[in-house]
Amino acid sequence: MAVSTEPILEVRNLTKTYVNEGKSITVLDNISFQVPKQFLAVVGPSGCGKSTMLRIMDGLDRPTSGEVLFHGQPVTSPNRKIGVIFQTFALVPWKTVLGNVEMAVAYSATSKAEQLKTAKKYVQDVGLEGFETSYPKELSGGMKQRVGIARALALEPEVLLMDEPFSSLDALTAETLRREVLDIWTDQAYPTNAVIMVTHNVQEAVYMADRVLVLSGRPAKIVDDVRIELARPRSQRDPGLYDYADRIVSKIT
């Protein structure tokens, strides 16, 4: 397999400390890892700082020390080569479905007509054709997250960051969307080279990822780095998944 191992994103000695009423709380403690072309899942107990780490990786938050490198360049502010999908969807309520997706396209500076075309394409790709002029509040949770996904994809990002993307959805919807995201990930037509997904759902991590980073509770440290050597497409009922899941769960608890 001629998979490139050159890191796209690199996290170096990342530490994040909050000062609250004179007390300092360290949430991330000296975390380092590299992300080549792969689907990486980061799991850990709730409140361990996974989401904070993801935010730092997009430049939405800043580390106390350490740095994040994107192709060797430090990330200090949001970058148009990196897309984010939020747990709470983060759609602008007064923009239509198309408007929310265009929001990202406008970032990647092209002509107006082209922007509209790109936005429309991605709205269709996530199966929202016919809902272009709907407002977020008229959509179900699953449809809202599809808009979130379309928005991220429309950026045609090299790296896709996903913050608990399926945990606000009901089980069935989450299942469908997981498969769709995997389809997109495996589709060579999409330019995304690395996906980093933060989740507390171990089963989901193992099912979707090539590699799972396991973080400990606060302050978060990397306690395991597991390669999921299962062929794609995977089945949710693959017994191999359970072996991996058991191993990871034992590390967390």
Next chain:
Amino acid sequence: MKADSRESTPSLARLRRPIFDRVRLPPTVLLLSLVGFLGVPMVSGRFMSAVLSGGPTPPIPVLALLTLTRMTLAYFLSLAFALIYGITTAMNHRTSHVLLPLLDIFQSVPVLAFLPAVFIFFITKFPRGVGEEFASIILIFTAMVWAPTFGVIAGVNAIPQDIKEASRAYGVKGLSYLRQIVLPAVYPELVWSSLLAWGGGWYLIPVEENFSYGGTGYPLHGLGNYIATAAANRDLASSLFGLGVLVTIIIAIDELVWRPLGNRAEKYKYESVAAPQAGGARRRSRVSANVRKYEERLVSPLVSFFKYERASLSSILEAVHLKRRFHVSDRVHLQDRLARHALLGRIISLIIALTLIVVSIPTLRGIQIGSLGGALQTIETNVGYLTLALDTGASLLRIFTAYIIALGWTLGAGILIARSERVSKLLIPVFDVGQSIPGTALFPIIILLIVNSLKDSAIGLNLASILLLLAGMQWYLLFNIVGAIRGLPTDLLEASSAYGIKGRRFVKEILVPASYPAILIGSIQAWGGGWNGTIVSEYITDPNNPTGPHKVPGLGALLQSASNYTDLYASTVVIIAAVLLMTITVLTINRLVWRRLLRKAEKYKLEA
């Protein structure tokens, strides 16, 4: 990947922080100085003779005490009214059909419009000195009572369905239900709305302590009178000093009474209104949904107003109200069936309100109106229909001008506050003190500064009038806008930042739309304040002015002039005409402009 993106997009941590992290005077120092300030002269005992003899002006601490006593008495009256009317309305579904819309109408009528009639009634029926006191307390009451009443209604309606069912299951009913369930539920709302009530009361203080009628002044000893007298004597230093004392007392009461009470009240809050969800909502009666509809329209704007205005409200209160406001599903569901009832209730309440106005004013003055034709004839000869229309137009135009100025600067300030931490730290304490100053207390000072330097020119007077209106309008807009911008959810800010929405685009696509509902709510409140302001800003008595009172044409000036007519019949009829005209204009604008815009603003509401 531009380096400046951090500066141009708001830092999330900053926007999450409590609104007012200002440097505050240690409350103890404030309390001690207040006690010393009021207590020492009281002990000395000299003040009583000064007050009772009605002779020379008592010292400032006594004036402060007198003003404070008036406020406190009026407040307890308001409290009693709020509890009785509020609980009756919220718990008796049949009467709430009419009681709620009635409350809505009276709340939109500029309270100050009743000032002349009420005052004249009391000073003619009671001995000199007593009548003024009664009148002033009643008037402060009318300014205070609305917020607590809506607060009580909101509190009763916030009792979750499961709690009601549990009470029924365990046999908690009657008085014990009232004591164990209703009063605790009402308590937090009552405390926070009391803060608003006091704000409304302070606004009236400078006016009612300075009433004049038929060329005679009926001054009441108090801080408001002190400021006005000093200003009338061209004594800027004293009037500013009086203003300083007034503002200190206002801030001290907010900080030492309401805020601690409010913080303690939070434990009475129901954590979540998610409880009466679909199932519970369906079991509610239609009328109680009607009550809730009013509450969404009237109470939550009030609540969100003081929430933003007065800071430090816990997130619980916020969550409760946001959820309730956004919990639209059952409202939509019931809307069709409700429409008819609500309309009928509205018509009945409108008739009651207008009748009350038409009946109460002549009764207060002991006048028989007689035939409608005769009344109209009197209006025609004393004022003229054209003048009436022009006056309405002039008042409207002045309010509109002040509104545009207020909207412009507050929106700008809101955006600045959202985007620069430094500016925000600088401005917010200034605004906080600024909004504590009752607009009316500024009037004599503005008059002193502007009218006297520009003389009685039309420009000077109109400018002063617009400035005075501005003082009574701008804070509603400012604090609603700042509140909305601060209330932007983190994920939305992060998404904007992640997808490169910054600078101008951030303002245009995120900040302004996010503030839109708040701008509308603030506008409704500001226009309410504006109408109230017309009455005091268009006609200002100035004993040292040889040409009489300063006035500009308008409904407020008409109302004030009419109260000085020597012909009592004409005076009464013209006052009624002015009050009715004002009420109808306010209600029409509310219906045609604000409610329509609010309905259209639905999509700008952030989901809970």
